[in-house]
């Protein structure tokens with residue numbers, strides 16, 4: 001016995017055979033895929049419902065199949081009540097053709113799926129073999145938003161001949177499952193399961209709202225593809241991040257280090273592209289100071305630069321090397337400058353995507369905490385001044 005509550009979800013047009021074929025497949029031991037469904041939900045139009053009721057119930061195809069499989073009548077837990085017809089307010093749809101119709105089907109499938117996807121003990125088996133192509137796409141999209149690891153998206157195929165008249169109207173399941181002419185093929189479709197693995201509430205909002213959340217989240221997680229730096233202005237497309245010259249000098253130093261490092265583009269931080277506190281302290285009298293000078297040269301902020309320069313240089317020994325006290329002091333200044341910089345970037349009025357790439361990250365490298373940025377598109381980083 002499976003410990004899951006098994007849910008079968010299907011979209012259907014005017015081929016109710018999809019239901020009998022699927023149930024047959026999961027019931028007959030020939031296929032070695034026994035799955036007994038506790039709930040069967042079918043999404044369709046008024047036309048689909050009519051054909052389904054007529055054939056599966058009135059003509060008794062479902063009971064007949066139970067009989068042929070040696071099962072008690074009513075073993076398949078499926079009745080007219082489990083047929084969900086797409087509805088625009090009070091009007092039931094007889095077809096799904098327009099963009100509006102497709103959105104209605106999407107909302108319907110999504111809200112029904114939500115009922116099951118919150119219970120970790122359920123397993124959803126969703127099939128998109130029936131209905132119009134847009135209905136299939138809709139089922140897959142809802143599945144991607146709500147499916148968990150155990151859930152499966154499946155497709156069922158029968159020999160082409162069974163889908164052509166006259167058999168199209170009469171053939172509901174195999175007489176002999178071993179016969180090549182009656183072969184049922186069920187394939188699981190590997191798809192990306194997204195919604196349940198993102199930090200969003202999948203129980204809230206319409207389909208379009210959820211789609212927006214997810215799309216934004218994915219865009220925010222993607223690296224920026226261009227960056228132009230002019231003095232203390234960092235520009236990505238039309239967005240600008242403007243920092244105080246002193247803060248900008250650190251960021252420019254980290255960005256240059258990353259740009260010039262020959263590590264992989266997807267490096268998350270290594271010896272070549274990141275710096276330890278000692279290296280940052282050293283850079284404060286060299287590279288970071290140079291950046292500060294470039295930013296402020298010919299501006300009224302040049303005085304600040306000269307002030308920072310002379311303050312930092314008081315910590316140089318006679319050989320123009322930082323004294324051990326100097327190293328300690330400059331490490332302390334770097335720590336507080338970088339923490340202030342982090343706060344400013346976090347609060348900046350720029351997209352999450354831009355923010356993520358401008359934030360200075362830290363990594364433990366060679367038993368040391370090291371800092372840097374993880375920009376990917378190094379070729380598109382330009383320093384104008």
Ligand SMILES: [Zn+2]
Pocket residue numbers: 261263264267268269270271272273274
């Ligand atoms: Zn690296």
